[in-house]
Amino acid sequence: MDTFLPIAYVHDQFMPFTEAKISIATHALHYGTGAIGGLRGIPDPQNANQVLLFRLERHCHRLSQSARFLHYDLPSSTIKQVIVDFIQKNRPTRPFYIRPLVYTSGLGIAPRLHQVEKSLLVYGLAMDDYLSPTGVSCRISSWQRQADNSMPLRGKITAAYIASALAKTEAAESGFDEAIMLNTQGKVSEASGMNIFIVRNGQLITPGFDQDILEGITRDSVLTLAKAMGIPTIERPVDKSELYIADEVFLTGTAAKVAPVKRVENYTLPADRPITERLRTTLIAITEKREPQYQDWVDTIAFN
Template sequence: MQSFLPIAYFQNQFVPFGEAKISIATHALHYGTGALGGLRGIPHPQDSQQILLFRLDRHCQRLSNSARFLHYDLPADKIQSVIVEFVKRNQPTASFYIRPFVYTSGLGIAPRLHSIEKDLFVYGLELQDYLSAEGVSCRISSWYRQEDRSMPLRGKISAAYITSALAKTEAAESGFDEAILLNSQGKVSEASGMNIFIVRNERLITPGFDQDILEGITRDSVIKIASDLGIETIERPVDRTELLIADEVFLCGTAAKIVPVKTLENYQLSRQNTVTRKLQEKLIAITEGREPKYQDWVYSIAIS
């Protein structure tokens, strides 16, 4: 059973989580006219009076950008101030996940973005590993990733996640942990809620933004970390067959962090994962505040 943090932010105030309720007539519930964010936090391993949030500024900016697709002017610094106060009020004692959500909060029935109220809510829950850090099994989904010309994929628009849900359930009911989606050109795009990388000849290869992927913050972090480790990253189209001959394959995202892919359908993939493990270890060290070089990626909040 999920353990939710006790305080939520709802309708411009902090309230007990159980009191944060929307109407069944809420516009976003019917039309998917919302945009979500998600970021991780942990109590500082050496200081219980400090909470560490990973790349808070980037997460707030991306949600602000997503809100613009909904015709909602919500500055990133406003989102950040709400999240900081949210953490102070909840004082979490274990690894947790924060879900900020912007949405059309009015009760109208016409599918539109003009002349309707918008709002922001924030809640959180305790969260350890979303997927096994030791690795996952994947299948190629029969569902295809949407195209940017039909949906703003650079925003985390809630309506887009129907495809993720279909793909994830298809994978689970087929006996796999996760799904990998192709785009409309038949190239590898991403997993149900994560970006994907392969390793070939000690270089990272990942689909670029022209492959209808989400502009992942963990993806961006992996590329920067790899560069600092002397590992080149190439952004280009990836064929599904290339996954089968790669030296390593891994997924990355805020909830999942970095997770190696062990099997793809009926194919066993490499179990060495030398590069993947190196990136995993570095990312964990950064999020725990043990890497001074990346201190600007970790936002520290003092709690009493």
């Protein structure tokens, strides 16, 4: 059972999580007119009176951009201040995940974005590994990733996650851990809530933005790290068949971090994953503020 942090932010104020309620007539509940964010944080291993947040500025910027699709002008600085206050009030003592949600909070019944109130809420929960760090099994979903001309995929719009939910449940109910979704052109797009990378002949390959993927922040971090490590990287369309013969496959996301894939459909992938492991361990070191070169990726939030 999820362990939620005790304080939430809703209706422009902080209150106990158990008292944070919205109306059953809330517009976003009926029409998917919301946008989500997600941040990882850990207690500082060196100081019990503060926590470390990974790429806070970038997460706030992306959520601010997502809000624009909802016709909501919400500065990233406002989101950041709410999250900092949220951390200081909750004082988490375990690794945690923060979920900010921008949503149409009005009670109207018309599916629209104009003349309807918008709001921000934030809650959090303790979270360890979302996916097994030893490797997950994936199936190719029968559900396609939406196209950008049908939904604004540059934002984490809540309505888009119906396809992810269908794909994830389909995978789980057929004995797999995760789903890999193809786009409308039949190319590999992403997993149910994560970006995907493959390694072939020492080269790191991932679908580009033209493949209807989410602009993942962990994805961006991995590409930056790989280039700094001298690992050849390329963003290009990926065929389904490449997944079966890849030397390595892994998923990336805020919740998943870097999660190796051990099997795709009935194809078992090599157990030796040198590039995946190198990137995974380096990213962990960065989130714990043990990599001086990437200190600016980690915000230190001290408790009041």
